[in-house]
Amino acid sequence: MTALHSEVSADASTSGRASWRDVVGAYVGLTKPRVIELLLLTTVPVMFFAQRGVPPLGLVVATVVGGTLSAGAANSLNCVWDRDIDEQMRRTRRRALPRHIVTPRAALVFGLTMMVVSTLVLGFLVNWLSAGLALAANAFYLFGYTMVLKRRTTQNIVWGGIAGCFPTLIGWTAVTGELAWTPVVLFLVVFFWTPPHTWALAMRYREDYARVAVPMLPVVKDAEGVARQIVAYSWVTVAVSLALWPVAGTGLVYPVVALVLGAVFLVEAHLMWRRARVSDELAEVRPMRLFHWSNMYLSLLFVAVAIDPLLRR
Template sequence: MHETIGISSPQPKLLQVIRDYYLLTKPRIIPLLLITTAASMWIASQGQVDPILLLVTLLGGTLAAASAQTLNCIYDLDIDYAMERTRKRPLPSGRVQPRNALIFAIVLAILSFTLLTVFANLLAALLALSGIAFYMVIYTHLLKRHSTQNIVIGGAAGAIPPLVGWAAVTGDLSWTPWLLFALIFLWTPPHFWALALMIRDDYAKVGVPMLPVVEGEEATTQQIWLYSLIVVPVSLILIYPLGSAGIVYGLIAVILGIFFLQKAWLLLQNPTDKQLAKSLFKYSILYLMLLCTGMVIDSLPMTHEVVSACSDRFGMIVSAIPNA
């Protein structure tokens, strides 16, 4: 390496450092975690969530997720260096040292725990902390490099945010947040295996036993189809028997579910088609985001008023019809 001769502004270097630490957190993953947290909070508060509590909980969740992703980058440094796709990340490229990344991750975790404890409650803080621990110990350390079921069991880490959101509002956990946990847990395999089908060769190169690498594309698409068949009806349990959502969410969930099943079915018929895998992967993200948006809309008092008014009007029309 050689140094540039002359006086250089420290600002570009500072911006690069900030950008590198930002990239360590894998920021593209975090919004999906936050929208599940927000949806849970809206349902728990019956559509009247405290905006300050919402902001604090989402910030605490962001810090926890950022800590977990940074720790994951440190642990998977060897894999990231070996894969062409990830070699330019801050750690394998040498722009950030592992020790500094570790300090960064610890600070993020402490800030998350403190923020949630002070402004929400201890249960929410402990749940966020457990998400970091589960992601690192169970998924990254025990499963990722040793089992084809790595992302099935490891998916529990990504399903914890709704528990955090519900606990932040209510201070406890009921059947509804656990149903949201189960929904995201079951959604994760179709989502992640679709991605694994796209980058199967990368995983094979570094010896990570993702299902497409070990069992092949056909077995993987069969598993994706089976999980998809479970995800859609589970999403409707929120309506019955739990009664935590109504007809507006139900319509959204059914429409989204039909498209989800359609894409999973097409992939099942064409296991080696990476474009179909990519289509399912992208749609799975949209599916979860719109499903959570549907939960939020359905929980709003205004929505309840509109549905009630429409129901009353429909009842009046039916009652006015003369009996045959």
Template sequence: MSVRGHVALNRRWGTALAYLALTKPRVIELLLVTAIPAMLLAHRGTVHPLVILNTLIGGMLAAAGANTLNCVADADIDKVMTRTARRPLARAAVPMTNALVFGLTLSVASFFWLWWTTNLLSGLLAVATIAFYVFVYTLLLKRRTWQNVVWGGAAGCMPVMIGWSAVTGTIGWPALVMFAIIFFWTPPHTWALAMRYKDDYKAAGVPMLPAVATERRVVRHIVVYTWLTVLATLVLALAAGWLYAAVAVLAGTWFVTMAHQLYAGVRRGAPIQPLRLFLQSNNYLAVVFCALALDSAIALPTLV
């Protein structure tokens, strides 16, 4: 291949990676970790693999579309914040119009894919998720209130609802409890990261809690929401088996301990590492939901 050919190939590859980056693949990965256990719990040990595959494809399209549209809406503040300055739109790696069309195409595709392969309810839930994330969280709440991630985090809870509805065609109480787990988990997870980048949020004019409140107030909220998360996981144990219940107790103890350690450090005025809680909160959620998936897949007897 000629030098010109290599340059053209590298340019096309770079463009493809930029479009992929718009979808925030790491966020999608975390969402799918919660959707699969929800499907397995919905019909313990009896979910057809094709249903899981089709739901994951639809869920990936929905999350990719929502994340891309979020990048479009947040392009101005992404340029200001150090953490996001390398995102495709912040560095003009993708034209804004192209990104908008790309996000809308993915979003529409997610609805029709889920409707075609699972049921209408799942498709409608995907549309509701995208609309809520873009219009309610990104455009309405994010730049106006410190409670942005408290209520805006509801969008990240929807994969469990979509997964449950794809299998059953309805919404059962365990799906609502799983929704609550992720809803309560999102604030401490996000605020721990925002503590590290609070100057970024201040520069961008985004009133994330660590940017507008004292560290003591932030960690106090983190502890409260961490406890609520763990309590919700214990409620879900009523629909699961002993394996999930045991992991929920152990992992919950670990998660609460980390939150209290962060709070204690702030109270003492000692150096703290909020990013540790941010990273470990990912592991916590993954461990709890993986235990739920395994418990459901082998259909262990439920506790009640």
């Protein structure tokens, strides 16, 4: 930490001294805690489902710690690569690197160190299959999405979102030590959910993405065109979520919750599409309403994944 802090201090001298609170906040910010929360939300419930009950506390703690470090490493390295566009975007210009609280070298060392530690934690305390899956997710996120897809194609988040689906596989393998169709179905739920969730946010910040020439779908299509695709992916998301019932043999709690949540999700998607057909103005389309609901949808759906086996017992 001394070396990392010296990097911060050297850079901070050009723009004022950074307090220890600033330093700690900067490094925490590099990991993107809100993103990590969502990833863990799709990891721990799958562990409950795989265990058909409450998994061992030590295993849960090791998986959460390893998963947090792994995701934090990937997010920190993403910040290093994207620092040029982060500095120009309104949504990201308050991050540590654009504010010059942390240097790129310090962030790089920080991210690589966390990646090594996370691999060792998952490998020795969970299993090496889970550790390998976490490494694969990070590699795809960094090389596939961040370096290749993000700045080149409107399908960036569709395929780049694969990295965010891996926690379902990691949670399952942490308990069972092997892969199965059940976590694959949950993987696909997150895969098809990601575009509606991300495109809704990208609509809110489409001017930012346009300014830095990142071809997110809302940059190259009007609101109606984006909303139409959001509706299509939302339908597939709900259909795949219901497929877990026959594939995994869940109780009745999960399919009932999935059906109710899915119905509300689809209603919200269609309402946004209707508004987008009338106006292209963000104030009229209200994409953040769908964005926030999509967070709620996935959260409650995976809570149902965790609760279902407990109630059956």
